[in-house]
Amino acid sequence: MRPLLTVCLGAMALAASACAPSVATTAPPVGAAPVSGLDSDAPDSMRWLYASGEAAGVSIQTWRMLADYAEKMARGPAPARSVMMGLAGEGSADPIGTASCRRPDGSVKPLAVVFDVDETVILNEGYEYFLATGHSYSRETWEAWERSGAAAVSPVPGAVTGLRRLRAAGVTPVFNTNRQYSPEGAARAIAMAGLGEAVHRDTLFLRGDDGANSSGKDGRRALIAERYCVIALAGDNLGDFADVFNDDARGIQARRTLAARGDFAQLWGQGWFAFPNPVYGDSIKGTIGEVFSENRRWTPGTPRSDAPAIMNEGQ
Secondary structure (H helix, E strand, O other), X not given: OOOOHHHHHHHOHHHHHOOOOXXXXXXXXXXXXXXXXXXXXXXXXXXXXXHOHHHHHHHHHHHHHHHHHHHHHHHOOOOOEOOOOOEOOOOOOOOOEOOEOEOOOOOEOOEEEEEOOEOOOEEOHHHHHHHHOOOOOOHHHHHHHHHHOHHHOEEOOOHHHHXXXXXXXXXXXXXXXXXXXXXXXXXXXXXXOOOOOOOEOOOEEOOOOOOOOOOOOHHHHHHHHHHOEEEEEEEOOHHHOOHHHHOOOOOHHHHHHHHHOHXXXXXXXOOEXXXXXXXXXXXXXXXXXXXXXXXXXXXXXXXXXXXXXXXXXXX
């Protein structure tokens, strides 16, 4: 596999867009002529996510598991509390708490599943083509994409059937995205991908809707949990589940350990559903030294260890 450096410089676009302040644009900017032609190799990560059967299979598999889980939850007794979703626990300092599934008057909130949008329910193939042909990400071109790119997206494989199953079971899909320039454009992209209606500040929340100019989603999840009983979360980045994972002070291995061990590990497939995205985002951060711990670095001539690998953990 080729290094992801070339991808990171351009295709971090969508994640980087969440950090840029809003700007006014009177007309879509015009990009320069493509640097790379259609016969040039696409970046490895883009080929995998947007063109491989493997990526399609993984996505369909995840959507099927999610829909099965949601239908089971909808058939059972109403849950007392939502799934863990980055909300401060009531009466505690728990950074990844939950919320009651009942309103203050005691009535039951409707069931919902909260989804990220980009590369979770839709694939931004049009904008990634723009980057793959040699253009660089800019705030202006991303804003133009948000406003006018709906015709060049496609649904994540499995999403159309998965969302249809949720709605048939009485579960509302709610979309929580770090798009920020155009709620109309976001709703149009979702609709044109065949994924149904999304209503701003009801079933569609954008960056800033909680009053914070932040890519963190805990505040918006809290707003959603005020009106819905959230039984599951789905996304392509750990920040789609709780902001604690994307704390800048946490190294990449510590972030991985937090997600893969303890209580949080029990949530995968049981309320939390992750989709693959090797193209951009926090999941592809890290130097060689950060990715490969010292006791996992091998070259020819490395002394043999007679101890089983499991016995070396933590040393």
